[in-house]
Amino acid sequence: MKTLIDHLSQYAAYHRDPRNIATHFIGIPMIVLAVVILLSRPGWGFAGLWLSPALLLALMASVFYLRLDTRLGAWMALLLAASLWAGAYLAAQPTSTWLASGLGLFGVGWLFQMIGHYFEGRKPAFVDDVMGLLIGPLFVLAEVAFLLGQRTSLKQQIEARQAALTSTSARS
Template identity: 30%
Template sequence: MATRSMDDWLDAYGESHQNPTNKKVHFVCVPVIFFTIIGFLWAIPAPFFTSFWACLALVFVTLYYARLSLPIAAGMLVFSLLCLAGLNLIASAGISVWLFSLVVFILAWIGQFWGHKVEGKKPSFFEDIQYLMIGPAWIMGFLYRKWGIKY
């Protein structure tokens, strides 16, 4: 089985994200969903430190991205660290990270499905579950192209 390159993944993902409204929805909702998934992992009781499960998962997420593109992996690592910092602020404010993540996760997915209704195409992850990991990289790839960063 041939391995797909990051460009192959991003191009394939982009095929079902052509509508300008759907793109805008995804630019907001995809990072929010990524953030809330880290929040769910953060909320799992951990043996060592609060964010243990989130950090452990992010190690594997970073390795997944590194297999496809080191620059994308670096950008996603920075974004992941910002997510952890944001979750720490939420927890420090006495807000339930789990409940916050649940509410925002549901709202973001409603946005995603609405965006795909506008697009007229089903979400990419219905074709391949890996697209759930490619969505955040697609946003990062867009930013990199805009900033002139090669990936």
């Protein structure tokens, strides 16, 4: 299994332009929320929980994130729980509200992604590795942590890996 450093370094290679990273701060949360909203139907209330495909996906993603890194995984699980709450709320609304919310967030989120990758001049990471779809939200969270002065050791390890990858590709 790839490590956190492996995943984030590979993803970071596709995201070097600060404008692209900035668009990901907006686009990726919108897309994650949209997917949760759209997968919140069908759903069933049971013991105070909204059981839906979104819950199953969020649980599996949370386990994946927690296995990569406990602290970032816990934050991702909390963010996914908040998304599940919003998804359950919107799933209980009329179909037009639920669908417009989910599809609208999804479309606008991907528009931000396309704009960012236009600035980057490079295709999205998931085109070469579908895991990029799961790593993208974790990348955004890690970037927020770095901006807040947290996880500096992790940032240094990713940057060192990036430097090594760049020098290897330059020699090829």
